Amino acid sequence: xxxxxxxxxxxxxxxxxxxxxxxxxxxxxxxxxxxxxxxxxxxxxxxxxxxxxxxxxxxxxxxxxxxxxxxxxxxxxxxxxxxxxxxxxxxxxxxxxxxxxxxxxxxxxxxxxxxxxxxxxxxxxxxxxxxxxxxxxxxxxxxxxxxxxxxxxxxxxxxxxxxxxxxxxxxxxxxxxxxxxxxxxxxxxxxxxxxxxxxxxxxxxxxxxxxxxxxxxxxxxxxxxxxxxxxxxxxxxxxxxxxxxxxxxxxxxxxxxxxxxxxxxxxxxxxxxxxxxxxxxxxxxxxxxxxxxxxxxxxxxxxxxxxxxxxxxxxxxxxxxxxxxxxxxxxxxxxxxxxxxxxxxxxxxxxxxxxxxxxxxxxxxxxxxxxxxxxxxxxxxxxxxxxxxxxxxxxxxxxxxxxxxxxxxxxxxxxxxxxxxxxxxxxxxxxxxxxxxxxxxxxxxxxxxxxxxxxxxxxxxxxxxxxxxxxxxxxxxxxxxxxxxxxxxxxxxxxxxxxxxxxxxxxxxxxxxxxxxxxxxxxxxxxxxxxxxxxxxxxxxxxxxxxxxxxxxxxx
Amino acid sequence: xxxxxxxxxxxxxxxxxxxxxxxxxxxxxxxxxxxxxxxxxxxxxxxxxxxxxxxxxxxxxxxxxxxxxxxxxxxxxxxxxxxxxxxxxxxxxxxxxxxxxxxxxxxxxxxxxxxxxxxxxxxxxxxxxxxxxxxxxxxxxxxxxxxxxxxxxxxxxxxxxxxxxxxxxxxx
Numbered sequence: 001x002x003x004x005x006x007x008x009x010x011x012x013x014x015x016x017x018x019x020x021x022x023x024x025x026x027x028x029x030x031x032x033x034x035x036x037x038x039x040x041x042x043x044x045x046x047x048x049x050x051x052x053x054x055x056x057x058x059x060x061x062x063x064x065x066x067x068x069x070x071x072x073x074x075x076x077x078x079x080x081x082x083x084x085x086x087x088x089x090x091x092x093x094x095x096x097x098x099x100x101x102x103x104x105x106x107x108x109x110x111x112x113x114x115x116x117x118x119x120x121x122x123x124x125x126x127x128x129x130x131x132x133x134x135x136x137x138x139x140x141x142x143x144x145x146x147x148x149x150x151x152x153x154x155x156x157x158x159x160x161x162x163x164x165x166x167x168x169x170x171x172x173x174x175x176x177x178x179x180x181x182x183x184x185x186x187x188x189x190x191x192x193x194x195x196x197x198x199x200x201x202x203x204x205x206x207x208x209x210x211x212x213x214x215x216x217x218x219x220x221x222x223x224x225x226x227x228x229x230x231x232x233x234x235x236x237x238x239x240x241x242x243x244x245x246x247x248x249x250x251x252x253x254x255x256x257x258x259x260x261x262x263x264x265x266x267x268x269x270x271x272x273x274x275x276x277x278x279x280x281x282x283x284x285x286x287x288x289x290x291x292x293x294x295x296x297x298x299x300x301x302x303x304x305x306x307x308x309x310x311x312x313x314x315x316x317x318x319x320x321x322x323x324x325x326x327x328x329x330x331x332x333x334x335x336x337x338x339x340x341x342x343x344x345x346x347x348x349x350x351x352x353x354x355x356x357x358x359x360x361x362x363x364x365x366x367x368x369x370x371x372x373x374x375x376x377x378x379x380x381x382x383x384x385x386x387x388x389x390x391x392x393x394x395x396x397x398x399x400x401x402x403x404x405x406x407x408x409x410x411x412x413x414x415x416x417x418x419x420x421x422x423x424x425x426x427x428x429x430x431x432x433x434x435x436x437x438x439x440x441x442x443x444x445x446x447x448x449x450x451x452x453x454x455x456x457x458x459x460x461x462x463x464x465x466x467x468x469x470x471x472x473x474x475x476x477x478x479x480x481x482x483x484x485x486x487x488x489x490x491x492x493x494x495x496x497x498x499x500x501x502x503x504x505x506x507x508x509x510x511x512x513x514x515x516x517x518x519x520x521x522x523x524x525x526x527x528x529x530x531x532x533x534x535x536x537x538x539x540x541x542x543x544x545x546x547x548x549x550x551x552x553x554x555x556x
Numbered sequence: 557x558x559x560x561x562x563x564x565x566x567x568x569x570x571x572x573x574x575x576x577x578x579x580x581x582x583x584x585x586x587x588x589x590x591x592x593x594x595x596x597x598x599x600x601x602x603x604x605x606x607x608x609x610x611x612x613x614x615x616x617x618x619x620x621x622x623x624x625x626x627x628x629x630x631x632x633x634x635x636x637x638x639x640x641x642x643x644x645x646x647x648x649x650x651x652x653x654x655x656x657x658x659x660x661x662x663x664x665x666x667x668x669x670x671x672x673x674x675x676x677x678x679x680x681x682x683x684x685x686x687x688x689x690x691x692x693x694x695x696x697x698x699x700x701x702x703x704x705x706x707x708x709x710x711x712x713x714x715x716x717x718x719x720x721x722x723x724x725x726x727x728x
Contacts, residue, residue, distance in 0.1 A: 007713040010700060018698040022664065030687050035662050038635060121635070151703040151713070157671035158644055158707070161637025228705075239641040275648060279706045285721055286714055 001064055001371060002147050002293040004112045011154070012109045015116055019043050020102040042122055042160070044090075044115030045101055049423050054093045054101060055118040056108060060128035060146040060170070061089035061374040065361040068372055070111040072357035074104055083357070085342060085350040087414060087465055088167070089127050089374040090118055094421055116154055121162045123153035123235075127169045129177045130375040133294060134383045136331045140189045140198055142172035144291040145227065148282055152228050159235045163242035164250035166235075167207075174494070179376060181215040181496035182206045182468055184252045185234060192221055199223050204234060204264065205256030208462035212498045213253040218265040224287075226272075229280040233272035237264070297369045302334025302386060312391035319394050321443060322405035327390065334387055338368075340380040340397060341404040341412060345441045348430045349415045350378030359400045367393050376465075377414055377453075379407060410452040410519070411437040414465055418458030418475065419482075425458035427475025427482040432456055432511055436473075439512040440519075449519055452532045453492065468492035470533045471515060472499045484511050488518065488544055489536045500541055502548040517547040558684035559656075561676040562696065565689050568678070570605055570626060578602065585628065588612060595623055607658065610638035614645050621651050628678065631659030640672045647673035663687055663695035670696070671708035 004012070019039075026036040044055040056071070063071075071091055075083045078100050079093040086092055096104060108114055118125055126149045128142040129135065149168055153159070159166075171178040172189040180186025186203035200222045206215025222230050238252045241259075256264045313320040326339040340360060343349050352360070360380055364372045367389045368382035375381060385393055397403040406412045413436060416422065418429030433456050440446055455469030459476070466472030472487035483505030490499030506514055519532075521543050526535045536544070559568045570585040576593035578584035585605040586594040598604055605626030608617070621627075627646060629639040643655055657669045658678040669677060677692075703713045 005717070007701065007716060011703075011713070014699045018664075018695075021694070021698070025663075025687075025691065030691060031662065032686075035634065039662075039664060121637075155699060155702055156704055157668035157702065158640045158704075159637070160668060161635055161640065161665075236641050236644070240638055240645075244636060244638075276706070282705070282714055283718055286717060289717070289721075 001062055002059075002143075002290065008112070008151075009109075012112070012114050012116075015043075015114060015155070016102060016105040016109055019105060023098070023102065038120050038161075041120035042117055043101075043105070044118035045098070046119060047423065048094065048421055049419075050421070051095050052098050052101070053421070054096045054104060054115060055086070056091045056093070056113060056115050057118050057125040058085075058089050058091055058113075058374050059150045060126060060132070060143050061130050061376075062132075062143065063372040063374060064111075065364040065370040065372065067111045067113055068357050068361040068364065070107060070113070072354040072361070074107055075354040075357065078104055081355075082351055082353040084348070084417065085352065085374050085378045085380070087376050087378060087416070087463060088118075088125055089130070089376055090125055091374075092417075094417075119165075121164050121166075122160045123149075123156065123162075123166045123168060126150050126153065127167075127178055127183075127376060129171045129173055130373045130381055131177060131328060131337055131383070132172060132373075133296065134328070134330050134337045135173050135175075135177075136329055137175055138173045138331070139191060140172045141291075141294050142170040142178070142187075142189060143294045144287065145172075145187065145189065145200075146170045147290050147293075148227070148287065149231070152231070152282075156235075158232075159239055162235075162239055163244045164247060164252075166238075166252065168231075176492075176494040176496075179465070179468065179492045179496070180206070181494075182208055182212075182465070182492065183215065185231070186215050187227075190221070197223065200227065202230065202234075204268075205253040205261070206496070207251050207253040208465060208467045209251065210248055210460040210462075211251075211254065212462065212467040213257060214496050214498065215253075216256060216261040216264075218256075218261060218268060225281055225284065226277055228282060229275060229277035230268075230272055232280055233268045233275060236271055237267045241267075296332070297371075297384060299332045299335060299384070300386070302388075304333045306334065306387035309387040309390055316391075318405070319391060321447065322394055322403055323390065324447075325405045325409060326407040330384070332384070336385055336387055336390065338382045338385045338390065338393060339375070339407040340382065340402050341406050342379050342402075343406055343412050343437065344401055344404045345411060345437045346434050348420075349413050349433050352380075356400055356402060359396070359402070363393060363396055377407075377412060379412070405443065406446060408451045408453070409446045410440045410449050410454060410515075411446060413437060413454045413456060414469070415456040416458050416463035418456075418464075422458060422463075424461055425475070426460070426477040427458050427484065428508070429456045429458035429464060429475060432473060432475065432484065432508060435508075435512050436515055439516060449523070450531055452519070453490075454515070455490070465492065466490070467498045468496065469499060470536070471518060473511060476505060478505065482508050484508060486511075486514055486518075486548065488541060489533070491533060502541070502545055514548060517550065518544050521547045557658075557681060558679045559676055560679070560689055560692055562670055564693060566676065572607070578604070583625070585626065591620060595620065605654075605656075608642070610636065610642055612642065614649060617646070618649060621646070621649065624651075624653055626654040626656060627651065628656040628658045629674075631657055631661055634660050634662050634665060640668060643669070643673040663692045664698075666692050666696050667699065667708075671702070671704075671710075 202219040203215035373381035415433040419425040457464035468490040487499030491497040576590040
């Protein structure tokens with residue numbers, strides 16, 4: 001994991017002092033509320049329905065056990081004993097008091113964390129594949145790139161007052177687990193087909209929200225050393241030319257769409273050619289310095305299989321089922337990555353209590369070389385677990401209600417906080433997630449259905465990524481009544497797609513029935529081994545629409 | 557309107573002209589639209605500055621840039637960051653005169669403005685009255701070093717790390 005040096009440490013401490021001063025100037029009236037608002041947002045402080053909310057950055061979803069313990073402490077001391085992991089792999093506290101926030105920031109700085117740029121019209125917390133450094137299909141670890149971007153984008157003098165928020169994601173593997181095509185910039189690390197050199201495919205203009213778009217490739221291959229100069233060129237074109245007349249048309253996706261990918265790419269390339277790359281890019285020694293922090297940890301030499309592990313699986317079907325859904329192969333022989341589901345049936349997706357956070361910290365120390373990952377699907381991962389430790393880990397997780405065997409299944413639902421917390425929301429999300437999860441709670445049924453991503457947003461801003469859910473649920477408000485629109489066929493991976501609307505909106509209580517009908521069509525029509533999304537692609541929307549309409553008639 | 561630079565408040569030598577009517581002003585600050593006409597009638601010892609909207613195209617500005625001693629870029633709102641990129645472009649294109657940010661900026665943007673190539677900030681009375689010069693100078697020193705290379709001359713973290721590496725290597 002990356003560790004702060006004296007410069008990083010000083011930077012974060014100074015940022016805390018700066019925020020303390022900003023709060024003081026707001027209270028004295030030197031700053032107006034309009035002037036203060038973007039300053040607090042750029043430090044993760046939102047004004048929500050009931051209270052302030054603090055969003056803490058978890059850069060590229062990586063946490064140490066020590067950091068997790070500090071988050072547990074903050075949750076206990078300044079919140080109501082729990083936190084909420086978000087789809088940007090951040091952690092939100094929903095009940096802090098404004099006057100406590102500088103102190104919370106100090107506690108974060110103590111463990112090399114911050115809340116810089118977790119909101120506001122700036123470059124947000126950069127995300128990456130949560131199996132970085134672990135996945136067997138990885139070409140290069142995306143975390144050093146993400147850390148370089150984290151540093152470069154922090155308090156950037158030129159790009160801190162952009163037309164709108166700006167999100168960057170990095171993947172180093174062929175299979176995209178970082179949803180890069182739904183980001184303002186998505187970077188895919190690849191090898192040049194001729195030279196074998198490492199570089200990036202640069203995708204720009206993806207995004208969800210009210211105008212969902214899949215990102216377009218503006219550069220097939222960017223040499224690794226040119227990264228920061230190329231990013232600077234993209235940001236400059238966007239900062240100067242992105243629309244500022246309408247906040248709903250201000251994301252870079254609209255600029256790319258309006259002038260076309262070729263023209264956008266031309267403008268970026270022109271600026272990139274003109275600016276002085278060597279004076280902007282990080283020198284190779286700096287890139288190597290950062291990369292060294294992400295070198296493989298000290299693994300033990302282990303056999304590829306573990307007798308104890310196989311025996312435990314054979315003797316315990318519940319454990320075997322958890323292994324099947326929540327354990328992922330590791331590139332290091334004898335190890336695996338274990339997903340800790342934060343989606344127990346009937347609970348708010350992504351919530352973790354301080355006690356659970358502490359337990360995860362303990363387990364990370366005992367079983368995962370002190371490392372934890374946060375996923376964009378709002379789960380946690382212990383990335384380096386010995387096969388022979390998995391059974392003990394599972395038992396300890398089970399005691400704390402953290403061994404739900406549903407990673408990737410229909411009850412592993414992504415949901416934004418919705419109307420229960422969020423000032424922007426038009427409908428509730430969490431209760432819908434809870435109702436759908438309860439309907440499909442039977443483990444055997446979940447297993448039969450297989451991989452199926454349900455994603456729920458409580459408003460058009462799409463924090464719950466509903467557009468790229470295999471089944472997406474969007475909560476709207478129509479004449480004072482919540483109405484839920486169902487989309488089908490979305491995909492968040494390298495084959496990214498935006499889901500299509502199935503029919504008219506439904507009342508909240510009818511959503512589980514509608515999902516059930518959609519699933520029934522799949523179960524009736526699938527071929528052997530065909531996943532839900534493959535089935536939707538093969539048979540098309542019509543059979544699902546027909547079943548859906550029966551459902552809406554049935555309730556009408 | 558109040559003017560300040562990295563050392564504090566300063567007197568403004570420049571006078572805004574009525575349209576292109578620069579008369580015998582020694583330092584005439586002219587609106588972008590009136591600039592061609594003003595430049596056509598300037599005398600040899602007159603200095604001309606231009607007030608630019610933040611939407612000006614570099615391709616147009618380049619044609620007249622060498623004749624200008626000062627460029628003032630308008631910030632219609634502190635939240636509109638186009639001026640930062642425009643300043644950077646203007647500097648990258650070799651403009652060596654004075655660059656002024658003109659509009660309701662806030663002290664927290666002072667360091668950014670200087671790093672992007674501005675020399676001074678011209679504030680509306682209303683915001684200057686709320687935010688005295690001391691607040692601007694304090695805000696300026698809040699963050700000792702940023703991470704970005706090539707912005708400003710106060711040194712950045714990446715180059716400082718590099719210097720430390722070279723020093724370490726030389727000592728070994």
